[in-house]
Amino acid sequence: MKSKIWLIIKREYFTRVRNRTFILSTILLPLFILLFVFGTAYLTSKSQGEKQKIAVNDQSGLFKSSFRDKANIEYDFTTEVNENNFAQKGYTAFLFIPENYSSSGDSIKLVSAKQINIATQDDVKDGIDEAIRNKVFLENHIDKKLLDSINKVKPEQLYRFSAVVNKGNKTEHSNPLLSYGIGFGSGFLIYFVLIIYGASVMRGVMEEKTNRIAEVIISSVRPFQLMAGKIIGIAAVGLTQLFMWFILVIILLAAGTFFLSHGLAANTDSLQAALASQQGSSLPSEFLSAKSTFLSANWLLIIPCFIFYFLAGYLFYASLFAAAGSIVNEDPQDAQALTIPITMPIILSFVLMTAVISNPDSTLAVWGSIIPFSSPIVMMARIPSGNVLPWELILSIVLLVGGFTFTTYIAAKIYRTGILLYGKKVTLKEIGKWLFRKS
Amino acid sequence: MPLLELRNLKKYYSGHKAVDDISFEVSGENIYGLLGPNGAGKTTLLRMITGIILPDEGDILFQGKPFDPMNQIMKIGYMPEERGLYKKMKIGEQALYLSMLRGMTKKEAVKQIKYWFEKFEMQSWWNKKVDDLSKGMGQKLQFVITVLHQPRLLILDEPFSGLDPVNSNLIKQEIFNLSKQGTTIIFSTHRMEQVEEICNKIILVNRGKKILDGDLTKIKEDFKENIFKIGFSSTPDYFEPQSFDIIEKKDLESFIRINKGYHPSDVLREYLDHGASIHLFNEILPSLNEIFIKQVNEIQSIPAFSEPN
Numbered sequence: 087m088k089s090k091i092w093l094i095i096k097r098e099y100f101t102r103v104r105n106r107t108f109i110l111s112t113i114l115l116p117l118f119i120l121l122f123v124f125g126t127a128y129l130t131s132k133s134q135g136e137k138q139k140i141a142v143n144d145q146s147g148l149f150k151s152s153f154r155d156k157a158n159i160e161y162d163f164t165t166e167v168n169e170n171n172f173a174q175k176g177y178t179a180f181l182f183i184p185e186n187y188s189s190s191g192d193s194i195k196l197v198s199a200k201q202i203n204i205a206t207q208d209d210v211k212d213g214i215d216e217a218i219r220n221k222v223f224l225e226n227h228i229d230k231k232l233l234d235s236i237n238k239v240k241p242e243q244l245y246r247f248s249a250v251v252n253k254g255n256k257t258e259h260s261n262p263l264l265s266y267g268i269g270f271g272s273g274f275l276i277y278f279v280l281i282i283y284g285a286s287v288m289r290g291v292m293e294e295k296t297n298r299i300a301e302v303i304i305s306s307v308r309p310f311q312l313m314a315g316k317i318i319g320i321a322a323v324g325l326t327q328l329f330m331w332f333i334l335v336i337i338l339l340a341a342g343t344f345f346l347s348h349g350l351a352a353n354t355d356s357l358q359a360a361l362a363s364q365q366g367s368s369l370p371s372e373f374l375s376a377k378s379t380f381l382s383a384n385w386l387l388i389i390p391c392f393i394f395y396f397l398a399g400y401l402f403y404a405s406l407f408a409a410a411g412s413i414v415n416e417d418p419q420d421a422q423a424l425t426i427p428i429t430m431p432i433i434l435s436f437v438l439m440t441a442v443i444s445n446p447d448s449t450l451a452v453w454g455s456i457i458p459f460s461s462p463i464v465m466m467a468r469i470p471s472g473n474v475l476p477w478e479l480i481l482s483i484v485l486l487v488g489g490f491t492f493t494t495y496i497a498a499k500i501y502r503t504g505i506l507l508y509g510k511k512v513t514l515k516e517i518g519k520w521l522f523r524k525s
Numbered sequence: 526m527p528l529l530e531l532r533n534l535k536k537y538y539s540g541h542k543a544v545d546d547i548s549f550e551v552s553g554e555n556i557y558g559l560l561g562p563n564g565a566g567k568t569t570l571l572r573m574i575t576g577i578i579l580p581d582e583g584d585i586l587f588q589g590k591p592f593d594p595m596n597q598i599m600k601i602g603y604m605p606e607e608r609g610l611y612k613k614m615k616i617g618e619q620a621l622y623l624s625m626l627r628g629m630t631k632k633e634a635v636k637q638i639k640y641w642f643e644k645f646e647m648q649s650w651w652n653k654k655v656d657d658l659s660k661g662m663g664q665k666l667q668f669v670i671t672v673l674h675q676p677r678l679l680i681l682d683e684p685f686s687g688l689d690p691v692n693s694n695l696i697k698q699e700i701f702n703l704s705k706q707g708t709t710i711i712f713s714t715h716r717m718e719q720v721e722e723i724c725n726k727i728i729l730v731n732r733g734k735k736i737l738d739g740d741l742t743k744i745k746e747d748f749k750e751n752i753f754k755i756g757f758s759s760t761p762d763y764f765e766p767q768s769f770d771i772i773e774k775k776d777l778e779s780f781i782r783i784n785k786g787y788h789p790s791d792v793l794r795e796y797l798d799h800g801a802s803i804h805l806f807n808e809i810l811p812s813l814n815e816i817f818i819k820q821v822n823e824i825q826s827i828p829a830f831s832e833p834n
Contacts, residue, residue, distance in 0.1 A: 298609030306626040
């Protein structure tokens, strides 16, 4: 008996792993993500790379010292340009500062031919704010020299900051950004697996049913063995894919470290600048320190939990997908209608995760991570924060194991009958009868 | 001891009696035709015999012992009506997989697959996919997969539907061969003419009940109506027949029914006495179709026979 389910697992596994789409998706998906991240960074850097020339007509005469040229923004104080001819004179935008600007009266106006980018607009506003602040200081008799030296102070150079979590006997570095990243990443991966591999289970069952091969096989093995073999085989495919992604990430990470720590970075100044301006600091040091904090995360807890929630969440939903596949009757619309009630909770869990990830201790987050429908995704978003209490984790695990045992049990009952039923639309009432029938 | 014995088998589906108290047995080198219109309960019956579903009531005995599908399935070969194969799987691997699921060892399975592939000239198919095969080729493959574990009992549900005459004949010959080698065969169909051609025993079912079973020739004897066909070289003079009634009369042919208490020789004598010259005298046995319709009509009106799909 055991060897029969093993045969099924092997078939499900190898036919999928040898498939071209599996190999392509395994290699291409991480590359696509990488390409997307670096691609957007590159495009942003390129758009910022274009020099923004801004003509300023300052009738108040207060602003000149506050607008400093940046790498790609140039301010030109002139009275010869107006809002109708700035484009012809080669300016990106025209800033008009009236003599008597006020919050209720004349406004300071920035005119551009095209939508101006956010960074430039922010720089202009920063300049205005600084000039006005200086004016207020001076009006209140603060010495100009003193003011200049205050303005030169960079607070972040005057202190060191460390956030720690005090856990009674030991303290740990707090890194909310890292927790966020790991939590979101693993939550997303599980979401992805549930949807993609769940659908794969369903398609497999439908194939066997519509091909009528189920009938040939059910005469040799029990329906439950066929269903379980398929689910386990596909789970193994998922683990394989995950493992390969893991290896790929390690390789890319190693390559990244090498790339950034060997001065090659000089060639990609603008790219770094772009990434840096998005993240608010310079990239190589951020990357390297991120790598060390990355290793500081509690991987000994995260990895086993991830594998558990990955598999248990998959088992919870895969058997439901199998049951749905077994009652479909060739009509693809049937399949759609049956998938919706199963994918809805998965999508809702994902939405819930994005809502609770920045606040992993809220009541919503705690209960979302305990109830089996959403726990695989939501719990993984919470675990990296280190704030999950032991009882929450244990309750969540127990409920999820109970949950997938229950879904597998009812799915097996539906599957057993559904897989051999042809040409008939199944009503909910009938499914109810199958559930309560003795075997 | 019969190979397979069914005792008072019943299977109900939500109030509808798919199989309602059917008993029969099969054994020996016989080819049984399981006959009945669509919806008569044939498929349900076969699914119980192959262990796919369990009967609600009744017993199935296989070689004298209660049927244990998981362990005895090796002795049964079942080709379902709606046959199926994995479309994207290579044919050789598929045959191997399905044989091993039945319980064959890999070595044994490979040997048998090679033997049958050679026999049916399918060697070049090993690495092809089912998708690449025509419907008839697929059916040949399905047949091979059904028989390659050398079952004692072979169950074929509509094995010829969709087959061209050449392949049809190939499989028919193979059915005869297997039967000669001692395989008991149950052949389910609603096509009566195929049964007359292939089977020597029949089991008639309708609306979940068995109507009739037994030897095909004996059943035909039992249901014969003493109808004869006579061919004339020259027709007789007009006369009032004593020993028979004329059912149908054509130029040089007549169909007659012999009256009770008379023999065919009485008919011939009467004709010869009236100057007829006869070159053909043939008993017309009822076709299975006629027997079936007659039997069913005695119980209730039957649904029209219809082609699958």
